[in-house]
Amino acid sequence: MNIIGKDIPRKDAELKVTGRAKYIDDLTFPNMLYVKVLRSRFPHAMIKDIDISRTKNNKGIVTILTYKDIPGVNVVPVVLMDQPLLAEKEVRYIGEPIALIAGEDKEATEDASHEIKVEYEELKPIFDPVLAMKRNSPKIYGKDNVFSHHRIRRGNIKRGFNECDIIIEHRYTTSYQEHAYIETQGMIAVPYEETMVIYGSMQCPFYVQDAVSKILGLPYNRVEVIQTATGGAFGGKEDVPSLVASQAALIAFKTRRPAKLIYSREEDIESMSKRHPAVIHYKSGVTRDGHLNAVEVKYILNAGAYSTLSPIVLWRGTVHAVGPYKCPNVKVDSYATATNTVPCGAFRGFGTPQITFAVESQMDELANKLNMDPIEFRLKNILRKGDRTVTGHLIKDSMELEKTLKKAAQIGWKIKKEESKDYIKRGIGVACNYYGVGLGAGGKHLSKAGAMVSVLGDGSVNFAVGTTEMGQGMETVLSQVAASELGIKYEKVSIVLTDTTRVPDSGPTVASRATVMSGNALIKACKPIKKSITDIAAKMLGCAPSKVKLANGFAGFEKKRINLDDVVSECFKEKRIMSAQGWYKAPYTSWNKATGQGKPYFIYSTGTNIAKVEVNLLTGEVLVKKIVAVHDVGRVINPQTAAGQVEGGVLQGVGYALFEEMDSRDGKIQNTNFSTYILPTSKDSPQIVSVFVEDPYPEGPFGAKGLGEQPLIGVAPAITNAIFNATGIRVRDLPATPEKIILELDSRQGKF
Amino acid sequence: MKVYNPKNIKEALTYLGGKDTHILAGGTDLIVRIKDRDIYPKSIVNIKMLHLDYIKINGDFIKVGALTSVETLYRSEIINTYAPVLSDAVGKMGSPQIRNLGTIGGNIANASPAADTVPPLFVLNAGITLKSRRGKRAVAIGEFFTGPGENIIERDEFITEVVFKKMESDEVWFFKKLGQRKALTIAKISLAFGGRLSGRKLNEVSIALGAVASTVIYAKRTADFLNSKRLTRDVIDVVSKIIQKEIEPITDIRSTVEYRRKMAGALLKQGLLDIMYSVIARQS
């Protein structure tokens, strides 16, 4: 147990820092082709003709393929199966794939992509997610452009509001957010005898396997997917790598040659998923003594042209629509609507950051109207063990929101208001959040995970899991789990590349689930091996197996210690089982679609963020001076990687709050690279104070829950609440750019 | 595409003159344009080997070679002492990588209305030295730009040097840049200010603004208004209105007309308030 909770160095650190890690673009195969995707220039149009006659004979061009060349079915499998790999007759967004070009070098394919003439007949597009639901709007999905609708009904909403003393109602909007992973999307497909082998940057190898097998019409056992070092993902490599892999695979399948496809940054931003822009109508009411009594929400997500993961993103947002608070009367209606824009999808927080911005802005404003300290107001309403969430879920385990709130307040809830310059105003703001760990009832059939562990003859260990490392630190944390479980030294344990042939389908690496799911599977896989080791060690030590202690490379009994390598070697001589599979199935969850009641997730992580800001009244600029982030994640396995998650999440949250704005004009994204899509730099980073409160979750490996997404979720509202505290300006449209703040200041005819 | 690597100015000049011939200094603007398929050069003249990387004092003047990098300018004691307004501006440019590669000549020749060295050079009233096979000429920076990305350089010429007068100790100055974030950002608007202060009275005021018109511009009327005025809160309030009428900003991906207009006033106000506060602090 002694390496759990320690700052163990990351397994992948040295490889990545020294540049020896192999990312997909570092690989080449003999006779490899380069692929380029031809994309739609119109948001909504019929394809009349694709003229490849001239281009296909270009020097260096090997083949040009359209949907007609797909041997399997032309569909990218996610939830609703509405998205084709290559457009057939109609294109529905700018950047939609139409054809694939393969050539001997990159330049030839690039030039060809500029030469192919596509004849279009333009159709009327729809861009606005709210107007999309109107009767007379152009239809791109079903009768009403609604991909998905969810609801929560609890108590009596009318009576609830009647009982309230203060009711506020506002509209909130949030912008796209781009994942901005350093490594763009990329795949190589390699035909090997009867098998299509896919290498690439991804979160979910089993999604890729499913997609490629559908497109090529191959059984799963003829598609092998191997994840290469993945340079960031944040949800942006959940479902869309299925497209990239299938595009490369189709070329490889047709030409019988390896095919490499690496997206340019511009292509990646234009055509890959992002965080959904949202429109939120939020009405909430409190009684005079500060109890939240009624909440009514309409939550609309702009899903883009195809549904992809939107139904589940929307579902998660719906579940979290009231925040981590008790409320007896709730009515939530949420919609994901189709527009002629790039399909949105998974992004760290998965539908929760948008709604949390509205929730926490409302809570702040209610506290203000009640003349109550925002912390005190929250303490009256937060969920504790024994409470029911707004979906009726009785919380029994690990719920330490109160501790995070009190801890954060203790560290950060004071401020020197005055600055020496009278045009600088200081403010402070707080936001709480909770987050259902794992897929929950929204992805039940996927809520499982496998692991394979093999202790080798020299005492070193290989293990494989079905979830992936994408920079978040899973490899390190799981190595700690395996090492601790077997008592073998951490240095002797290593993960093998995630490969669909080594482990059973373990679902996706999303929803902050890898530590809990793969961790538990790994512990189970270690069990029979641990038994072998303990039995043999007991013999060697001359004691009962139950008396043997395994830790840090040794087996011990009372004062005697023997080297585990010797025990392992003995195990091999005795032909004991030293390699095993583990399987873990998530605890029960449930959901009633009509009422939105049930147990949507088996456990929640929680957190509190406090932001300190300075607002320049002359320029409207906001400087985030400090973020205090306190999270309850069950048990911390590695404090350093956990703090890393928090720091990255905070900075991504600062970007979401202040800078990151995607300008989509007539369906065309204007900021297609990082000179115009503005991410925070180290100079924009606040001081980040990251603290954990621990309340072990009995089901989790060593008591751990999930952490990956949490750190981002509450940051934006903490900042906008601090802006309010500093200036009295309430920002309801993210991001809070100086342009918006100056406009507000002006309308108030302030002193400056 | 042909690339020439001349060893001296004379040789370099022999390659210039063609329509699709481009000069390569640090390449931080040029290479981006080539990749964007914005230009298709037939030949490139790399001027890196021309020994134009220097900062010299010549009597009352400072001479800066066109190939001097932004980072060298930033680290220069001479620039820091005698042209602090420029020193401040280069400190706010790009990232370490960009500052190491980007040159002052490239920043000027590229003629972006948002170029950060240009407003300070306006305030310093710099002269730009151009050479061609025909000879050498000097042009005042205020006369150098004709539009966004456009300047008076002829095809057979290039910039060799930038010359300006040393600033003196009674001169006050500031450079303000508003970007979309704290670092690695292109100006939404920038403002350079220079003038002399005796007591609280201003004189010889010069103000230049970036990213509020098709080129960097002088705010002449605003400067005239301030000349021989005492710095008071009222004067500052009035002048920050005047400057807003002297500019023609646009809305683009970085900001809006309204914001840019307001900020011309706000930046001037902030700078002048800070000067006023420090004078008051010194006097009391």
Ligand SMILES: Cc1cc2nc3c(=O)[nH]c(=O)nc-3n(C[C@H](O)[C@H](O)[C@H](O)COP(=O)(O)OP(=O)(O)OC[C@H]3O[C@@H](n4cnc5c(N)ncnc54)[C@H](O)[C@@H]3O)c2cc1C
């Ligand atoms: C990521 C990034 C960040 C940036 N940040 C900033 C910033 O904060 N502020 C800012 O002002 N700029 C910024 N820039 C723009 C650029 O770095 C600067 O303009 C830089 O000074 C250009 O110098 P260079 O030597 O790289 O020019 P080059 O790219 O080599 O040349 C630019 C243009 O000038 C011409 N040219 C170059 N030298 C001469 C010469 N001596 N005579 C005649 N013509 C010449 C070239 O032919 C070309 O047309 C940024 C650019 C990037 C890519």
